[in-house]
Amino acid sequence: MWPKIIKRAKQGGLNTIQTYVFWNVHEPFNFSGRADLVKFIKLIEKNGMYVTLRPGPFIQAEWNHGGLPYWLREVPGIFFRTDNKPFKEHTERYVKVILDKMKEEKLFASQGGPIILGQIENEYSAVERAYKEDGVNYIKWAAKLVDSMNLGIPWVMCKQNNAPDPMINACNGRHCGDTFPGPNKKNKPSLWTENWTTQFRVFGDPPAHRSVEDIAYSVARFFSKNGSHVNYYMYHGGTNFGRTSAHYVTTRYYDDAPLDEFGLEREPKYGHLKLLHNALNLCKKALLWGHSRTEKPGKDTEIRYYEQPGTKVCAAFLANNNTEAAETIKFKGKEYVIPPRSISILPDCKTVVYSTAEVISQHTSRNYVKSKKANKKFDFKLFTETVPSELKGESFIPVELYGLTEDVTDYGWYTTNFKTDDNDLKKKGGKTTLRIASLGHALHVWLNGEYLGNGHGSHEEKSFVFQKQVSLKEGENHLTMLGVLTGFPVRNIDDSGSYLEHRYTGPRSVSILGLSSGPLDLTEKNKWGNKVGMEGEKLGIHAEKGLKKVKWQKFSAKAPGLTWYQTRFDAPESKSSVAIRMNGMGKGLIWVNGEGVGRYWMSFLSPLKNPTQVEYHIPRSFLKPKKNLLVIFEEEPNVKPELIDFVIINRDTVCSYIGENYTPSVRHWTKKNDKVQAITDDVFLTANLKCSGTKKIAAVEFASFGNPNGTCGNFTLGSCNAPASKQVIEKYCLGKSECDIPVNKSTFQQDKKDSCPKVVKMLAVQVKCGRTKKNKESGI
Secondary structure, three states: OHHHHHHHHHHOOOOEEEEEOOHHHHOOOOOOHHHOHHHHHHHHHHOOOEEEEEEEOOOOOOEHHHHOOHHHHHOOOOOOOOOOHHHHHHHHHHHHHHHHHHHHOOOEHHHOOOEEEEEEOOOOHHHHHHHOHHHHHHHHHHHHHHHOOOOOOOEEEEOOOOOOOOOEEEEEEOOHHHHOOOOOOOOOOEEEEEEEOOOOOEOOOOOOOOOHHHHHHHHHHHHHOOEEEEEEEOOEOOEOOOOOEOOOEOOEOOOOOOEOOOOOEOOOHHHHHHHHHHHHHHOHHHHHHOEEEEEOOOOOEEEEEEEOOOOOOEEEEEEEOOOOOOEEEEEOOEEEEEOOOEEEEEOOOOOOOEEOOOOOOOEEEEEEEEOOOOOOOOOOEEEEOOOOOOOOOOEOOOOOHHHHHOOOOOEEEEEEEEEEOOOOOOOOOOOOEEEEEEOOOEEEEEEOOEEEEEEEOOOOOOOEEEEEEOOOOOEEEEEEEEEEOOOOOOOOOOOOOOOHHHOOOOEEEEEEEOOOOOOEEOOOOOOEEEEEOOHHHHHOOOOHHHHHHOOOEEOOOOOOOOEEEEEEEOOOOOOOEEEEEOOOOOEEEEEEOOEEEEEEEOOOEOOOOOEOOOEEEEOHHHOOOOOEEEEEEEOOOOOOHHHOEEEEEEEEEEEEEEEOOOOOOHHHEEEEOOEEEEOOOOOOOEEEEEOOOOOEEEEEEEEEEEOOEEEOOEEEOOOOEOOOHHHHHHHHHOOOOEEEEEOOHHHHOOOOOOOOOOOOOEEEEEEEEEOOHHHHHHOO
């Protein structure tokens, strides 16, 4: 998928791609396949783009353990990310391996390569406060480490205002044009290393969205205030395959980015930012060489412009910070109406070529189409894990779950036995209760072989209590618990990431309440036995080689929890992206042909009473034409695997929603001899609709020039509508792969009658793209 995603980023107007380097992916010395860092960087270079490299050592990124390998936790005397000898020794070895590899391949800009910027450490300032003087010493050491390698590129530290020279302090956030205090030295540029395009999601979250108008405003604002670099975090988030996501983080990552999880253009976010980049490129000479000036004509208005003395080079940013009303700004003898909370860009200080608030790019709606080829009746077979009642162990407390699993599995077993006699059970009217306090992430419980249920925490509430009335038997009772991880943490309870090596999870307190003899504490008075992982994991039954190592049963109607399901399916038709919808399932893991698709958690509902994520991405490279192996490990009982289906993904629903008074597209303009010139003789506002690939507009599903309501995929007519709207769109667009529709009254009001003359008209259009018969046959 790399070439297509990089190409779309370039076409979106980007000139640099920033990437983390994942220590726990590359250790020990893994640089092949998806871990081929050199190949990835050279592919970026091949597309004429630069690279910003972030080798950590700690990357956060909502990635398992923040990128740190598990074995670091086992190093005697280690404290992460502070002035600690063992941590610094291992960090130096890792960082030098990565950077020496880049140097050997001549990938640094000083060698003619694409890497123009590096970052050491990540958002350290909050951690530094926890470690005090040791934190200050550590950050100085980290700076000296990369500076001493003389690689010929500048280095940054994000969210580190006291970054030691020559490190450049940089900003992360949503509005760094207003929140960033600026470089800590005059000779350093103003850099924005993370402009958050949305909010990452954890299981239990409702949908998250950040408007493209807000993103565009923030970028224009930052460059207008002498910013040099803005990086979108994320421009493409992709998928946390296998067990790579951090605790509670969904398998889908930053799907609301300009390129969605599947690498498809999320419109209008992609298109509106592309036009912003075009507008900024028209301003680059003034931004690079001009002298900056600022005027404040009103309480909510501001003019920032750059002029090169003695030349006609000039670029201006007119800002209106009034969130409710448009404002008129007078600049260089002309008046400009600036929409609410927006910035208009004038690359010659005369011509408005872009407004952050006026979205003229097309919109798309993502469709999940049930595959005809893949969804033939599934023949599920199952294998159920055996729940242990008594395991060997010498611990007198439940062991810590991270340390037990050592990041090779999400699952750790705990067993203990306890005795109750007749006197314990004779309390009249009393209720006996099992109470387990756990620090996450989830827990399944059995008593005397009976499944009692499960409990879980959340990203916000790290701890939870499982409590249930139970029936004990006289004599020996057997308690079994299965501790479940949903990824290692990237931050501590104080949300800063300090003392991460001491982060604790799993059951902490286990007691029986309601006995005649009083509470029975099992936490520190009983021996606890342990076992790591599932039998199916050890045997590798998620892949072809391990399938025959267990006896599979035919699935009927119901199955207990901790059950493995396997079936076969053919690859879905076409070449479009593929996902599996986990309807009917609870919580577990998915594999296709032995490749880890990721964790799913359908039973953890958001406040909207829906699962946070239903569709799980299966890259086409995981698939073969026929008889693909699907294996699912399901934790919960009585699920319905027959409701699972495979879908192909498209963005064939294409829309436009444009006001008749919007600024015409920046695509109409170019710059020649320091002058902004129109590419065409007549510059006017158009709605542009474009299908992906070789698809063509097959149907006009909605059209209204008036005051329509709704969003793409859900438009409705308002009280004002030009009757010829649909006919006009069909004339301009049907059967074409791309069309431009003039947005004005003369186009739509052909009888010159305006039923609502006082209404500023909006054009809402929705079309459906499709393939011709020839293209269908070729699968394009």
